[in-house]
Amino acid sequence: MIASDKLTPPPGAAEPVRHPDAPAPGQLLGPHYDQCFGCGGDQPHGLHLAARAGEGVSVTAEFTVKAAHQGAPGLAHGGVLTSALDETLGALSWLLRTITVTGRLETDFLRPVPVDTTLHLDARVLAVAGRKIYSTAAGRLGAPEGPVAVRADALFVEVKVDHFVRHGRDREIQAAMADPDQVRRARAFEVNP
Numbered sequence: 001m002i003a004s005d006k007l008t009p010p011p012g013a014a015e016p017v018r019h020p021d022a023p024a025p026g027q028l029l030g031p032h033y034d035q036c037f038g039c040g041g042d043q044p045h046g047l048h049l050a051a052r053a054g055e056g057v058s059v060t061a062e063f064t065v066k067a068a069h070q071g072a073p074g075l076a077h078g079g080v081l082t083s084a085l086d087e088t089l090g091a092l093s094w095l096l097r098t099i100t101v102t103g104r105l106e107t108d109f110l111r112p113v114p115v116d117t118t119l120h121l122d123a124r125v126l127a128v129a130g131r132k133i134y135s136t137a138a139g140r141l142g143a144p145e146g147p148v149a150v151r152a153d154a155l156f157v158e159v160k161v162d163h164f165v166r167h168g169r170d171r172e173i174q175a176a177m178a179d180p181d182q183v184r185r186a187r188a189f190e191v192n193p
């Protein structure tokens with residue numbers, strides 16, 4: 001399986017650099033936003049995915065497929081699995097200390113994923129070219145060394161915090177800016193030199 005041209009790092013792309021203040025390997029990263037569909041603890045409809053910092057510029061995460069995530073009887077919906085990959089890839093931002101959003105995401109579905117399965121995900125940054133972050137992720141069935149069920153290649157694009165202020169619905173932006181925990185999480189990314 002080969003990523004499309006848009007997901008192939010251009011000549012001259014740099015090796016990713018782990019930020020000196022990145023969370024230590026093994027550290028639980030916690031949600032970047034409590035209402036996030038992927039990781040938010042206060043999001044009743046969410047995946048409640050929990051990610052940890054890995055070595056280098058990598059993360060691991062776990063996501064257990066619930067009955068609410070079905071597409072076919074007893075099997076996870078493909079879009080939900082893509083969301084889990086997207087969130088895991090997004091968590092790489094904590095290692096770079098850069099705010100990023102998904103620009104492009106290509107998913108391969110290799111095996112069906114039954115309800116109640118815990119998907120063990122891992123993601124790493126492959127290369128960086130200016131604002132463009134090239135990364136890859138996989139989700140394995142039942143164990144960190146289990147068979148690969150889904151994988152993805154992605155291009156994330158660095159943005160400033162204004163991106164969310166400019167585009168987000170006012171009600172949620174005002175609530176986030178009034179929440180000291182949320183402001184602290186956003187600031188953690190702004191110290192990037």
Ligand SMILES: CCCCCCCCCC(=O)SCCNC(=O)CCNC(=O)[C@H](O)C(C)(C)COP(=O)(O)OP(=O)(O)OC[C@H]1O[C@@H](n2cnc3c(N)ncnc32)[C@H](O)[C@@H]1OP(=O)(O)O
Nearest residue numbers: 006032086087090091093099100101102103104132157159
């Ligand atoms: C707090 C940190 C943790 C965050 C975790 C989040 C986890 C979940 C992640 C998500 O789901 S984020 C939500 C889904 N994504 C979005 O809503 C992004 C919507 N798209 C945009 O806002 C803009 O299109 C984007 C910021 C991605 C880019 O717009 P810009 O005007 O800033 O930049 P531009 O269009 O010039 O693109 C910058 C470079 O990226 C390239 N690019 C952008 N989109 C691309 C694409 N889709 N495919 C290929 N290349 C792309 C583009 O060609 C260009 O390359 P060059 O610098 O070489 O010219």
